[in-house]
Amino acid sequence: MTMTILDAIFQGIVQGxxxxxxxxxxxxxxxxxxxxxxxxxxxxxxxxxxxLGTLIAVAIAFWPTIWELIxxxxxxxxxxxxxxxxxxxxxxxxxxxxxxxxxxxxxxLVLPLKDFYSSLSEDDSILAEGVCFLIxxxxxxxxxxxxxxxxxxxxMQPRDAIAVGIAQAIAPLPGVSRSGSTICTGLLMGLSRExxxxxxxxLGIPAxxxxxxxxxxxxxxxxxxxxxxxxxxxxxxxxxxxxLLAIWMVxxxxxxxxxxxxxxxxxxxxxxxxxxxxxxxxxxxxxxxIFS
Numbered sequence: 564m565t566m567t568i569l570d571a572i573f574q575g576i577v578q579g580x581x582x583x584x585x586x587x588x589x590x591x592x593x594x595x596x597x598x599x600x601x602x603x604x605x606x607x608x609x610x611x612x613x614x615l616g617t618l619i620a621v622a623i624a625f626w627p628t629i630w631e632l633i634x635x636x637x638x639x640x641x642x643x644x645x646x647x648x649x650x651x652x653x654x655x656x657x658x659x660x661x662x663x664x665x666x667x668x669x670x671x672l673v674l675p676l677k678d679f680y681s682s683l684s685e686d687d688s689i690l691a692e693g694v695c696f697l698i699x700x701x702x703x704x705x706x707x708x709x710x711x712x713x714x715x716x717x718x719m720q721p722r723d724a725i726a727v728g729i730a731q732a733i734a735p736l737p738g739v740s741r742s743g744s745t746i747c748t749g750l751l752m753g754l755s756r757e758x759x760x761x762x763x764x765x766l767g768i769p770a771x772x773x774x775x776x777x778x779x780x781x782x783x784x785x786x787x788x789x790x791x792x793x794x795x796x797x798x799x800x801x802x803x804x805x806x807l808l809a810i811w812m813v814x815x816x817x818x819x820x821x822x823x824x825x826x827x828x829x830x831x832x833x834x835x836x837x838x839x840x841x842x843x844x845x846x847x848x849x850x851x852x853i854f855s
Contacts, residue, residue: 566791570599571798578613578798579620579805583764583813585743585825586832587699588617590692593737594836597689598850612795614771616802621764623803624810628761629768631656632663655716659762662719666728666766670773673732680735687849690840695738696833702730702747703826711820712753719762723752727762731770738833741767742813743825756817764810 577595581588592613622629635656642648652658683691714723730748734741742763749759816822843849 566794568794568797571794572801575613575616575798575801576805579617579802579807580809581740582614582617582802582806583620583742583809585699585703585740585746585813585822586829587696587738587740587743588614589735590696590699590738590740593692594689597687612775613798613802615775616799617806618768618771618775619799619803620806620810621768624807625761625765629765632660632765635660653717658719659716662716662721662724662762663766665721665724666731666762667769669725669728669732670770677735680737683737688840688844689836690844691736692738693833693836693838693840695736696829696836698736699738699740699743700826700828700830700833702744703822703829706747706750707820707823707826709751711750712755714752714754715758719754719758720752723749723754726752727766731766735774738836740829741770743822746813746817747822757814760814760817 574592574595577591578588581591635654639648639657639660650661652661714720727745727748730744731741733739734744745763745766746759749762750756754762816825839850
């Protein structure tokens, strides 16, 4: 099917909401594309392009912190050339940069699994999505039961950063929420609510940017589908605007201990999706084929 502007609006709304709400944007987009007959390679490519919109939303929402980190990064480069760069520091922004770099390591280690991750969201089954929704539900419900921590940038330890990084490394699985898994892992490691949210969203910037650069490379080489410029821009703008609203909602929900409601939602959704996937596999037909 040809992607229309109306399709882009719907998918942009889904992307903007689910990228930041702890329910998995990739999983919901995969379901939407599956049930509308727009799955496969084209659906996977368009999903990645929508992430650019949510990347813009993160940059706007956390710009003061991001700008401070950029300035501190330049200062670190200066210290490196002067031979004054040290791992130990009492500068919270510099400490945060070190922790972000540590958290990115697991992501590079799973780069060889890129095609495997893509195959799960681009195949004709939604069974993997259902299982991954249950994983998200488990993390959300588990983090809700722990005593909330108070660690900030200065108190965060390398093992905390690696744990959050591992959570992000498995997040490309369709149905595993990147924001949910990284925020919940941060909370499980004792991070404060505010810092866990900020660290999670800022950590996602290089991951999303890297995925889009790889997709752009595929498009230029002609190995990925191309979409019309109006469709791409519409999807990206809608996902950015809706994403800003979703970020504000996440901050409120984390501070009010309401993440467990999303755990209930993803648990029920996971069971339903698995049931539908098994029905489609047994019957040999999809719901889209039945109702189209």
